[in-house]
Amino acid sequence: MIKFIDLTYQYPLSDQKALNQVNFEIPPGTLTLVTGASGSGKSTLLRCINGLVPHFTGGVISGQVRVFGSNPIAEGVETIAKKVGFVFQEPESQFVFDTVEDELAFSLENQGIPRNEMDRRIQEVLHMVNLSHLRHKNINEISGGEQQKVAIASALVAQPKVLILDEPTSQLDPRSADEVLKFILELKTRLNLTVLISEHRLERLLPFADLLMNMDTDQGVLFGEPQEILPKMVQVPPVIEIARRLSLSPLPLTPEAFPRSKSVTAAQSRQVEQTQLIGETEVCLAIENLSTRLGDQHVLKGINLAVHQGEILVLMGPNGAGKTTLLRSILKMVPCSGKITLSGVDVSKMQFAEVIQNIAYLPQNPNDLLFAESVCDELKITLKNHNLAETSVDLNEFLAYFGLTDKCDQYPRDLSVGERQRTALAAITVHDPRIIFLDEPTRGLDYQTKQALSDLFHQWRKAGKAMLLVTHDVEFAAHIADRVAILEAGQLIFTGSPATAFTDFPAYQTQTAKIFPGKGWITPENLIKT
Amino acid sequence: MMNAFVWTLWLLAGLIFLLSTRNPIYLIITLAGLFILGNRLAKAKHISAWVRSNLRFLLTMLLLSTLINGLFSHAGETVLFTIPPSWPLIGGNITLESLAYGAVNGLVIGALYILFNIINLALSIKQITRLIPRAFHPIAMMVTIALTFFPSIQRRAREIKEAQMIRGNPMKKISDWLPILIPLLVTSLENAFLLAESMTARGFHKQVDLRTPRNLISLILGAFAVFSGWILQLYRYPAWITIVLYLIGGGLILLTLILIGKQTKITRYHHEGWTRLDILMSSVILVYLISFAYVSLADRLSTLSYSPYPYISIPVVQTLGVLFCLLPVFPMVLPRYD
Numbered sequence: 001m002i003k004f005i006d007l008t009y010q011y012p013l014s015d016q017k018a019l020n021q022v023n024f025e026i027p028p029g030t031l032t033l034v035t036g037a038s039g040s041g042k043s044t045l046l047r048c049i050n051g052l053v054p055h056f057t058g059g060v061i062s063g064q065v066r067v068f069g070s071n072p073i074a075e076g077v078e079t080i081a082k083k084v085g086f087v088f089q090e091p092e093s094q095f096v097f098d099t100v101e102d103e104l105a106f107s108l109e110n111q112g113i114p115r116n117e118m119d120r121r122i123q124e125v126l127h128m129v130n131l132s133h134l135r136h137k138n139i140n141e142i143s144g145g146e147q148q149k150v151a152i153a154s155a156l157v158a159q160p161k162v163l164i165l166d167e168p169t170s171q172l173d174p175r176s177a178d179e180v181l182k183f184i185l186e187l188k189t190r191l192n193l194t195v196l197i198s199e200h201r202l203e204r205l206l207p208f209a210d211l212l213m214n215m216d217t218d219q220g221v222l223f224g225e226p227q228e229i230l231p232k233m234v235q236v237p238p239v240i241e242i243a244r245r246l247s248l249s250p251l252p253l254t255p256e257a258f259p260r261s262k263s264v265t266a267a268q269s270r271q272v273e274q275t276q277l278i279g280e281t282e283v284c285l286a287i288e289n290l291s292t293r294l295g296d297q298h299v300l301k302g303i304n305l306a307v308h309q310g311e312i313l314v315l316m317g318p319n320g321a322g323k324t325t326l327l328r329s330i331l332k333m334v335p336c337s338g339k340i341t342l343s344g345v346d347v348s349k350m351q352f353a354e355v356i357q358n359i360a361y362l363p364q365n366p367n368d369l370l371f372a373e374s375v376c377d378e379l380k381i382t383l384k385n386h387n388l389a390e391t392s393v394d395l396n397e398f399l400a401y402f403g404l405t406d407k408c409d410q411y412p413r414d415l416s417v418g419e420r421q422r423t424a425l426a427a428i429t430v431h432d433p434r435i436i437f438l439d440e441p442t443r444g445l446d447y448q449t450k451q452a453l454s455d456l457f458h459q460w461r462k463a464g465k466a467m468l469l470v471t472h473d474v475e476f477a478a479h480i481a482d483r484v485a486i487l488e489a490g491q492l493i494f495t496g497s498p499a500t501a502f503t504d505f506p507a508y509q510t511q512t513a514k515i516f517p518g519k520g521w522i523t524p525e526n527l528i529k530t
Numbered sequence: 531m532m533n534a535f536v537w538t539l540w541l542l543a544g545l546i547f548l549l550s551t552r553n554p555i556y557l558i559i560t561l562a563g564l565f566i567l568g569n570r571l572a573k574a575k576h577i578s579a580w581v582r583s584n585l586r587f588l589l590t591m592l593l594l595s596t597l598i599n600g601l602f603s604h605a606g607e608t609v610l611f612t613i614p615p616s617w618p619l620i621g622g623n624i625t626l627e628s629l630a631y632g633a634v635n636g637l638v639i640g641a642l643y644i645l646f647n648i649i650n651l652a653l654s655i656k657q658i659t660r661l662i663p664r665a666f667h668p669i670a671m672m673v674t675i676a677l678t679f680f681p682s683i684q685r686r687a688r689e690i691k692e693a694q695m696i697r698g699n700p701m702k703k704i705s706d707w708l709p710i711l712i713p714l715l716v717t718s719l720e721n722a723f724l725l726a727e728s729m730t731a732r733g734f735h736k737q738v739d740l741r742t743p744r745n746l747i748s749l750i751l752g753a754f755a756v757f758s759g760w761i762l763q764l765y766r767y768p769a770w771i772t773i774v775l776y777l778i779g780g781g782l783i784l785l786t787l788i789l790i791g792k793q794t795k796i797t798r799y800h801h802e803g804w805t806r807l808d809i810l811m812s813s814v815i816l817v818y819l820i821s822f823a824y825v826s827l828a829d830r831l832s833t834l835s836y837s838p839y840p841y842i843s844i845p846v847v848q849t850l851g852v853l854f855c856l857l858p859v860f861p862m863v864l865p866r867y868d
Contacts, residue, residue: 081733094728105799112795385698
């Protein structure tokens with residue numbers, strides 16, 4: 001059992017409490033879903049369970065924590081490590097060694113487990129997670145989903161009673177995410193594990209959660225069964241939102257649990273209007289028969305795609321399908337064959353500087369872009385790089401557009417995740433490019449931050465910008481896409497309306513589409529109660 | 531695959547030989563052997579162009595060392611040309627002898643580099659760190675992580691560079707690289723913090739305290755004995771006194787480290803057994819080391835040293851010397867690692 005009694009914690013050099021009088025009790029063998037906005041204290045709370053807080057972080061702590069009879073605050077992390085396995089958000093950042101086998105042995109070596117026992121446990125856990133064939137593989141050579149499984153196996157090999165996972169699926173495509181989640185649930189049942197998962201995208205995990213914990217800055221920590229907590233939450237997954245609109249009680253947690261008898265009809269179909277609009281606008285970017293080879297691998301094969309002015313084209317596909325390579329090929333960062341034209345001009349005849357003046361690119365890690373002393377300096381540097389005068393843009397007005405009005409003089413890396421994301425977006429678009437490429441812009445963002453981002457993208461669309469957006473986030477994509485392209489194994493298997501993409505392809509079906517099959521509705525906004 | 535300790539012994543013997551000789555013929559024979567061995571190991575690991583990249587380094591070293599010595603050392607009698615003496619530092623005669631001496635030094639530097647490169651090919655990161663005594667477990671971990679992190683830092687640097695180029699940074703001047711250094715430094719620090727957190731969560735902690743009074747006293751005494759032996763050697767005291775001090779000091783340090791190592795609860799997953807071939811190989815290398823020490827001290831191998839000054843001459847070669855050059859071929863008698 002995990003028990004928190006009046007736990008209060010404050011980070012060193014902080015004047016605010018990260019956790020304030022937190023009380024809860026988690027029974028053994030349950031799955032608790034921990035949710036809440038970025039910065040609400042989810043990670044801090046999880047780290048209290050294995051003693052990383054306060055032993056690793058420092059700070060002031062009061063109250064009590066009990067984990068299966070142990071006291072992490074008094075006993076320290078190394079003792080609790082035998083009982084609590086912790087899987088961090090980015091698996092690649094937590095690996096110590098370069099091979100799967102060595103990585104699994106690490107925690108056992110620290111515990112002084114004899115060699116024969118280590119060998120037995122490693123064999124057992126690899127068999128359990130179906131990774132026996134990867135035992136001697138280099139970790140850098142396996143897929144993202146496999147890396148996540150290795151991270152979980154590394155935690156399980158110590159035979160813990162509690163398994164904590166900090167956003168385990170944030171970097172995975174829907175298929176791999178489902179696979180990893182199924183696998184966690186299987187392990188939970190088989191080993192009677194007590195599992196705590198922190199996650200922003202509730203829709204995936206809600207059906208399997210025995211308990212729900214919502215960390216809210218206004219209401220404090222809400223803890224209880226999902227049916228009890230969900231009505232009190234502001235940001236909820238589409239299935240709950242629809243159920244609330246239809247005043248259903250009890251709330252169905254999955255599309256499958258939704259009562260079929262409810263009569264609903266479509267709201268004004270945004271998709272239809274948009275598709276008509278796009279048909280009339282100019283083609284900004286045209287790709288004909290594009291193929292890319294990286295080493296011996298044929299990453300992209302015969303891609304044909306067009307992006308229109310004022311359009312948000314969402315590119316989806318499994319990890320390793322070639323999505324990022326497509327963006328890089330267009331930007332002339334990877335050699336490719338075929339024809340790419342920017343408003344009719346052949347890109348192969350353009351200088352690199354000319355291409356990037358027209359196309360802005362937000363990479364997967366926006367932190368890669370930020371290095372200046374202040375937010376405004378970031379913008380000025382981009383202007384300078386493009387030989388534009390600092391006075392050519394009213395920076396304060398421009399920052400207001402991104403909701404960063406009072407952040408001009410702030411150090412970018414001190415900002416919140418969402419603000420940093422918007423600063424990076426401002427830095428790449430201040431020279432007014434016509435096309436914007438966005439690679440996984442919602443990774444690790446909470447509902448509110450995603451909403452702010454979605455509003456910004458809609459404003460850009462109204463301003464006539466064309467956007468090519470790569471994402472695994474199906475619900476977000478359904479909210480903003482004008483058109484969807486699906487890439488698999490280097491080939492475009494679909495280009496068309498969001499209504500078709502998010503209803504006809506099971507891997508990309510939204511919750512709304514699952515609730516109302518055959519209707520072509522993909523977001524809660526597509527329907528109204530009749 | 532040869533045991534890591536045997537490879538270390540091989541490295542030690544190689545280092546001693548290379549640092550003891552300046553005979554270019556011995557060096558060239560050793561280098562040829564090193565290239566053959568390195569190429570064999572690289573092929574087994576599917577590493578292409580190993581010979582080419584090492585040859586490039588060797589030639590660069592050869593050229594640089596020859597030029598630097600030629601320009602700064604003006605000794606030797608065969609004057610090729612003269613730089614006006616008024617030129618600071620490099621002014622004076624450029625002699626064939628100084629160029630030859632520089633070239634010999636270049637061969638030594640190149641051979642040392644290739645020797646370490648072969649160890650890098652032969653042993654995995656974990657095998658190398660396992661050679662560090664258990665008492666220094668945190669240091670061994672630090673070395674492992676540093677070596678494992680290098681490729682990921684390279685990858686991050688490439689990603690950040692691309693991100694900055696896309697932002698319009700032309701990457702032409704040195705100042706253009708600042709946008710890469712800062713994000714790279716910050717993300718490396720962030721990753722280091724994450725890794726430390728992950729290691730702590732998986733039970734990694736300081737197992738023993740090296741700084742207990744007992745450990746400190748014996749380590750300081752050991753170091754003091756070694757240092758005293760060195761000072762006495764410098765002042766040409768009888769050799770037996772310095773040898774005794776070295777043995778006492780070294781033994782004390784080693785014993786302390788072994789005792790500290792035994793206190794650690796850490797176990798090791800990989801076990802490197804000693805095969806018959808390992809025992810044979812280490813015996814051969816030990817015989818090599820003892821014989822080399824004997825012939826060097828008894829002055830039976832005068833051709834090890836070679837000096838082109840004051841007049842350049844053709845180096846003399848002894849059969850015994852050529853036999854000592856065969857060190858690189860020792861590991862080749864083993865079955866190939868693949």
